[in-house]
Amino acid sequence: QVHLVESGGGLVQAGGSLRLSCAASGRSISTYNMGWFRQAPGKEREFVAFIRWTDTMTSASDSVKGRFTISRDNAKNTVYLQMNSLKPEDTAVYYCAAYAGRGTYYSSSRYDYWGQGTQVTVSS
Numbered sequence: 867q868v869h870l871v872e873s874g875g876g877l878v879q880a881g882g883s884l885r886l887s888c889a890a891s892g893r894s895i896s897t898y899n900m901g902w903f904r905q906a907p908g909k910e911r912e913f914v915a916f917i918r919w920t921d922t923m924t925s926a927s928d929s930v931k932g933r934f935t936i937s938r939d940n941a942k943n944t945v946y947l948q949m950n951s952l953k954p955e956d957t958a959v960y961y962c963a964a965y966a967g968r969g970t971y972y973s974s975s976r977y978d979y980w981g982q983g984t985q986v987t988v989s990s
Contacts, residue, residue: 868979870904870962875984878952882988886947888962888981895919896940899965902947903968904958913972914949914960925971930956932957939990952988 874886886902897919905911915926915936924936935948945962963977970976 868898868964870964870979870981872960872981874891875960875986877987877989878924880952880954880988880990882952883948883950884952884986886960886962886984886986888945890943890945890964892947894940895938895943895945895964898970898979899935899969899979900936900938900945901963901965901971902936902945903961903963903989904956905961905983906958911961911974913974916946916971918971927972947968949986952986954990957986957988959964959985965982 869892871889878884901916902914903911904914913927917924917938933951934940938945961983962981964979965977967980
């Protein structure tokens with residue numbers, strides 16, 4: 867079992883930055899693929915960013931590419947999402963998730979473990 871806890875959310879003005887953290891416990895995430903998703907009110911959960919465990923390959927959705935960066939520190943059992951140049955449309959609850967093995971990383975159904983989420987609100 868992997869237990870994930872997100873932190874770092876909050877209220878920020880448009881153009882500002884936040885860094886989200888996802889701390890894992892229960893077992894090491896060094897062999898897990900890690901992703902960030904978000905869900906805005908009235909909308910479906912959507913893929914934000916991914917980092918692969920084998921070679922730390924990363925991917926990000928078109929809506930955040932160039933502004934958000936995912937990284938991981940296996941020694942701290944933590945994954946990060948650095949969010950720069952935030953926009954009001956980035957407002958959502960952000961979730962960290964993990965899965966082992968192969969799969970479609972941008973599909974939420976592939977992930978085995980989820981955190982409880984952290985709220986990010988960007989004011990205009």
